[in-house]
Amino acid sequence: MTSILELKGIGKRFPGVVALDGVDFDLRAGEVHALMGENGAGKSTLIKTMTGVYEPTAGHILVEGNPISFRSPDEAVRHGVSTVYQEVNLVPNLSVMENILLGREPKGPFGIKWRGVKERAEKAVRRLGLDVDVRTPLGSLSIAVQQLVAIARALDVSARVLVLDEPTSSLDAGEVEALFEVVRRLRDEGMGIIFVSHFLDQVYAISDRITVLRNGQKVGTWMAKDLLKIELVSQMIGRDASALVRTESIAQAASSGEAIISAKSVGRRGSVSDVSFEIKPGETLGFAGLLGSGRTEVLRLIYGIDHSDSGTLIFDGKSVSKVRPRDSIHRGIGFLSEDRKAEGIFPELSIRENMLILYQVKQGWFRRIPLLKQKQLAKDLAEKLKVQPPDVERSIQQLSGGNQQKALLARWLAVEPRLLLLDEPTRGIDVGAKFEIMSLVESLRQSGSSFVFVSSELSEVVKTCTQVVVMRDRKAVGTLVGADITEESIVEAIAS
Amino acid sequence: MPNWTAAAAMLVAVLFFNLLFTPSFFHVAIRDGRLFGSLIDILNRAVPVGLLSLGMTLVIATGGVDLSVGAVMAISGTVAAGLIARPPETPFAGGKSVPALAIPAALLAAMGCGLFNGILVAILDFQPIIATLLLMVAGRGVAQLLANGQIVTFSEPSFAAIARGATAMLPNPVWLLAITFVLFSLATRATALGLFVEATGSNPSAANLVGINARAVKIAVYTLCALCGGLAGIVITGDIQAADANNSGLYMELDAILAVSVGGTALAGGRFSLVGSIVGALLMQALTTTILTRGVSPEITLVLKAAVVVTVCLLQAPAFRDSISRYLPKKVPA
Structure with a gap:
C-alpha cells in the first residue's frame, strides 16, 4: 500500500514549549489510522500541522511523495487534506446546501448558481448515504446529522485525506455506528482517514493502525489487531519513574x-x-x-x-x-x-x-x-x-x-x-x-x-x-x- | 484610583471653564430662605437622571440594562396625578382626592413594573435589553390608558412641594436624591448585596457554583431600578403639577445609562460605583446648564454631550491610557 500523506521528523515549538519533537507519521490509502495520546500529548498540534493551521518548525510533509508546505488550511484542502473538527464548525441558520458549499459556491454571471449548489450538495449528501432535504436549515437537524454534513462538506472538494478530530464525542451509540458505516465506505473507496478519539472501544472498532503520541513524541505505530488495549493505555500514559509510593x-x-x-x-x-x-x-x-x-x-x-x-x-x-x-x-x-x-x-x-x-x-x-x-x-x-x-x-x-x-x-x-x-x-x-x-x-x-x-x-x-x-x-x-x-x-x- | 476619576475630572473642567468664562456662574444668592444660582440649578435638575442612574447602576452591574425606566416614570406620575385629580373617564374617576396615597401608590405601581422586568430577565431568561424594551414601549401605552389619553393636571401644593419646595436652604429633590443615594449605598455596601450583584455580573456561572441566588439578585435590582423610576416620575410630575404620559421621562433612561457608564461602571457587568453614577449625572447636567447659560442653541447641546461622553469613556479605557502614556514623559523612580 502506498502512503498518501507522510510526515517526517515534524517538530513544532511555541515560545517556551516544545509541542512536537521529531514526529514521523504516515497514512496509507484505504486505511483508518487512529491517533492516540493523553491530553497535551500533541495530537491536536500534529493535526494542525498536517492541515495547514500551524507551520511546523522542523521536518517536512509529503503528499503522495511530493514535499509540500501548507501555509493555510485552505491550501491543505486544495491538496486534498480535509478536516472535520470536534465541534461542528458550521452555520446553524444556513441550509444544509449552503453549509456544504459555503465559500466555494458555483458562480455565474448573476451571482451564485443556486441550482448548481443544490445539485452538488445533493451529490455530496448522497455519497454518505444521508437522506436529508438539502434546503433544511442545519440547526434543525440532530448533532449527528450535522456532523455528517460537516463530513459531506469536507468531501465536496476531492479529498484524499480526511481528518476526523473527536467526531463522536457528542453522538450516541446508534449515531456512532451510522458514522462508522460512512467512514468504512470511504475507506473502501481508497481514502485515507485519520481518526482521533478518546473512546478506546471506538478506536478498536474502526481503526486499522494506531499511532500513540506522548509528550510531543511518537511512541510507536501498531496494527490495531496486534495491540492489546492494556498495552495501548500504558503506552499512552507512560510510566512515571519518579512516581512516589502511596503513603x-x-x-x-x-x-x-x-x-x-x-x-x-x-x-x-x-x-x-x-x-x-x-x-x-x-x-x-x-x-x-x-x-x-x-x-x-x-x-x-x-x-x-x-x-x-x-x-x-x-x-x-x-x-x-x-x-x-x-x-x-x-x-x-x-x-x-x-x-x-x-x-x-x-x-x-x-x-x-x-x-x-x-x-x-x-x-x-x-x-x-x-x-x-x-x-x-x-x-x-x-x-x-x-x-x-x-x-x-x-x-x-x-x-x-x-x-x-x-x-x-x-x-x-x-x-x-x-x-x-x-x-x-x-x-x-x-x-x-x-x-x-x-x-x-x-x-x-x-x-x-x-x-x-x-x-x-x-x-x-x-x-x-x-x-x-x-x-x-x-x-x-x-x-x-x-x-x-x-x-x-x-x-x-x-x-x- | 476609582473608575469615576475621569468623569470627576471632566466635571471639574466644566466648572473651571465656567469660572473663567461665564460671569456669575458661581454666584449663589439666598432668597426666601433658599439658595439660588447656577450650581443649585445643576444639582436640582440632575435629580431625575441621578435617581434613575442609581437603580440603573445595579442593573448594569449584573450585566443587564433597563430601558423601561422612562416609561415607568410616566406610569408612576400618572398614578400619582390620577389619585389626586381624579380625572373623569379614567380608572381614577369618582372617589375622593387622596394626595396622601398618591406617593405610595405610585411607587408600588413602579415596583410592580420592576418585578415584571425582573421575572422576564431572571426566570424566563429574556435578554435584558428585549425584556425591558417591552415595557419601554408598552409602559407608555399603559400610562396613556390610565390617563385616558389626557394630560392629567392638578393643583395640590402638598404634592408639588416635593419638587418645588426647599428644606434647609436646598431644594427638596436634592434632598430626595441624597437620601436615596445614602439608602442605596447602605443597602449595597453595608450588606453583601453589592458583592452578590458584582459577582453575578462578573461571572454568572461561578456565581451559581458558589450558591448565589442570581434570580433573586436580579429580581431585586430590577425592582429597585423601577423604584427609582417611580421616584423620578413623582419629582417630574410634582414639578409641573401634571402627568404627561407621552413625554414624562422620555429618553431619560438613555441619559441614565450614559451617566452610569461615564461614572465608571462597565456595561458588561461586574464592579459598580454609585458615587460614579451620581458624578456622571451631575456632569451631564453641568454640561447642559453651561451650554444653555452661554446661549448656545440646544441642538448643539446633544452633540457636545456626545463628545464629552466619548472623551470620558476613552480616558477610562486602559488600552487608551496605555497608548497615550507612551507619549508622556516617563516618571523617574525616586
Missing part, C-alpha cells in the same frame, strides 16, 4: 462512620450511566479514567449543577433529588471546577472578595462580614495556602494560574466543607503549587474531611486516594480499594 496512612485508611453520600447506579441520559460509590468521613475517593470518560460529569451530578435521571443519590441517609449548588453548599459539600476561568474566579473582584464570597453566601446577604474581619480572614487564608503575592486587595487576575487555584481552594476552606469535590485541581499549575495543594488535601483528610478527586495524572490519584472508581466510556467499570490501588491496576481496569 502508609492512605493505604491503611480505615473508613469509619456513616457515609456522607452514597450513589446507587446514578446516571443521566447522554452523560453518564450506572455510577455507584460511597464516601465516608476521612476518605478520598478518586475517579480515574481517560479524558472524556465521564469523571467531570459525575462531580456535576453530585454537586447539583446537572441532575441525575436514574438511580439514587443518598445524602446523610436521606435520598435527595434535584439538588442545586446552593443546597449542596448548605449540606457541607464543595466543588472546585476544572475550568478556573469560566466557573471559578470573579475576574473583576479582589483576591479577598474571591476568597470570602462563599463564606459570605453562607452567612446570607444581610449579615455582611465586617471589612476588618474580611481582611484578617483573607490574610490568614493567603498565608495558609502560600498565595503569592500575599496582598489580598489586588485583583485576582494579577495572580498566576497556580495562585488563582490556591485562592479558589481557600474559598472552600473558609467554609470548612465536609466533602470537597476537586476536579483536576492540579491541572495547568506549577509543580510547587501542585505539591502544596496535594499535601493540604491529605492533611485535611487525616483530620476527617472527605474529598472526591479527579485527575488525569494517575500517579496523583494513586498517591492521594483511599478508593478509586474507574470510569470508561461514561460508565463506572470498577472500584479499587486500599492496597489494590496501583497505577497498573487502574490501567488494567481502564483497558479491560
